[in-house]
Amino acid sequence: MLQLPESSFCQRTLASVEEAYERCRAITAEYSKTFYLGTILMPPPKRRAIWAIYVWCRRTDELVDGPAASLTTNETLDQWEERLEKIFAGHPDDDFDVALVDTIEQFSLDIQPFRDMIEGQRMDLYRSRYETFEELELYCYRVAGTVGLMSTAVMGLDQRLQSAPWDDPAAKTPIDEAIALGIANQLTNILRDVGEDARRGRIYLPMEDLVRFDYTEDDLIKGVVDERWKALMQFQIERARKFYTLAEQGISALSEDARLPVWSALMLYSQILDVIERNGYDNFEQRAYVSGRKKMLSLPIAWLRAKVL
Numbered sequence: 001m002l003q004l005p006e007s008s009f010c011q012r013t014l015a016s017v018e019e020a021y022e023r024c025r026a027i028t029a030e031y032s033k034t035f036y037l038g039t040i041l042m043p044p045p046k047r048r049a050i051w052a053i054y055v056w057c058r059r060t061d062e063l064v065d066g067p068a069a070s071l072t073t074n075e076t077l078d079q080w081e082e083r084l085e086k087i088f089a090g091h092p093d094d095d096f097d098v099a100l101v102d103t104i105e106q107f108s109l110d111i112q113p114f115r116d117m118i119e120g121q122r123m124d125l126y127r128s129r130y131e132t133f134e135e136l137e138l139y140c141y142r143v144a145g146t147v148g149l150m151s152t153a154v155m156g157l158d159q160r161l162q163s164a165p166w167d168d169p170a171a172k173t174p175i176d177e178a179i180a181l182g183i184a185n186q187l188t189n190i191l192r193d194v195g196e197d198a199r200r201g202r203i204y205l206p207m208e209d210l211v212r213f214d215y216t217e218d219d220l221i222k223g224v225v226d227e228r229w230k231a232l233m234q235f236q237i238e239r240a241r242k243f244y245t246l247a248e249q250g251i252s253a254l255s256e257d258a259r260l261p262v263w264s265a266l267m268l269y270s271q272i273l274d275v276i277e278r279n280g281y282d283n284f285e286q287r288a289y290v291s292g293r294k295k296m297l298s299l300p301i302a303w304l305r306a307k308v309l
């Protein structure tokens with residue numbers, strides 16, 4: 001499903017909008033338990049819009065990270081960007097695009113975060129090291145902070161913040177907080193997958209941090225878990241948690257029906273950090289994983305937070 005479309009000479013009938021959303025739902029359910037659960041807690045029009053966005057993001061990510069990634073070049077991403085422009089002009093190329101075209105119309109989405117995500121994936125093509133956290137933060141904004149912006153446009157704002165006609169919705173939008181949740185998730189993802197990524201020659205941990213904790217690239221590739229590594233991991237986990245804390249402060253500005261979904265996704269994803277700690281920071285041998293039962297147990301707490309915070 002995730003490859004580029006067939007040649008545009010081959011004209012086929014596209015799915016109906018309903019069918020297109022159903023296909024996006026199925027992909028989201030198959031690929032991400034956490035985000036799918038979040039969307040199930042949303043009202044149907046928002047839920048299906050997030051599925052359409054999810055599929056576009058997943059396909060963009062697969063271009064540089066999936067099984068056919070070795071075939072992806074800068075030109076492939078240029079073509080993907082041209083196709084994005086077509087989608088925003090209302091011209092879908094395949095069934096998944098049909099859903100996104102509808103979502104863009106229904107929620108007046110802005111194209112810029114989508115372009116920025118492609119730029120982020122481009123970084124993965126030519127970069128495999130980050131010197132400073134500032135550089136890594138830009139990468140995280142592009143591949144994940146952008147998802148926060150796209151999702152916020154769908155979820156909408158609390159009506160109480162729009163009490164007067166002259167109130168400017170843009171001024172009240174929790175932009176930094178939405179980006180912060182994307183960055184927090186991405187940092188978590190980087191820590192969870194650190195061993196797997198290093199084996200593929202990719203190091204997302206900033207080089208300046210490795211130096212600071214006297215841990216080397218070679219140690220990372222060998223998967224050395226010692227006091228230096230534990231201290232380095234504690235530092236990274238603290239940093240990710242600061243982004244979660246900032247994000248939490250923006251949730252009450254979201255529309256009421258979006259707060260439980262976002263609290264749930266935030267709590268479930270951030271628990272990966274707790275699991276890394278519990279695993280004694282051995283993210284090389286043990287995959288930090290939150291069980292389905294644990295996910296369910298978090299829901300009442302997420303519900304309470306959505307109500308009172």
Ligand SMILES: CC(C)=CCC/C(C)=C/CC/C(C)=C/CC/C(C)=C/[C@@H]1[C@@H](COP(=O)(O)OP(=O)(O)O)[C@]1(C)CC/C=C(\C)CC/C=C(\C)CCC=C(C)C
Nearest residue numbers: 035038054057058144147148151174178181182185186250
């Ligand atoms: C519940 C909800 C609203 C979810 C949004 C769902 C959505 C559209 C997700 C798209 C995710 C995606 C495929 C992004 C492509 C780039 C990428 C892979 C980023 C990483 C995701 C990792 O997910 P996963 O664990 O499945 O990774 P693996 O491939 O399995 O390794 C990311 C970690 C980024 C995800 C970022 C977000 C979901 C943004 C969250 C922010 C908000 C919903 C904004 C909330 C608003 C405020 C004010 C706090």
Ligand SMILES: Nc1ncnc2c1ncn2[C@@H]1O[C@H](COP(=O)(O)OP(=O)(O)OP(=O)(O)O)[C@@H](O)[C@H]1O
Nearest residue numbers: 029030031032033034035036268269287288289290
């Ligand atoms: N059907 C699938 N085909 C190919 N890859 C998949 C499929 N489903 C999941 N994956 C990938 O397999 C890996 C393992 O998934 P993971 O352990 O992250 O669970 P998950 O279902 O994504 O749950 P969560 O949302 O909590 O991360 C991920 O990199 C994911 O992108």
Ligand SMILES: [Mn+2]
Nearest residue numbers: 031032033034
């Ligand atoms: Mn996953």
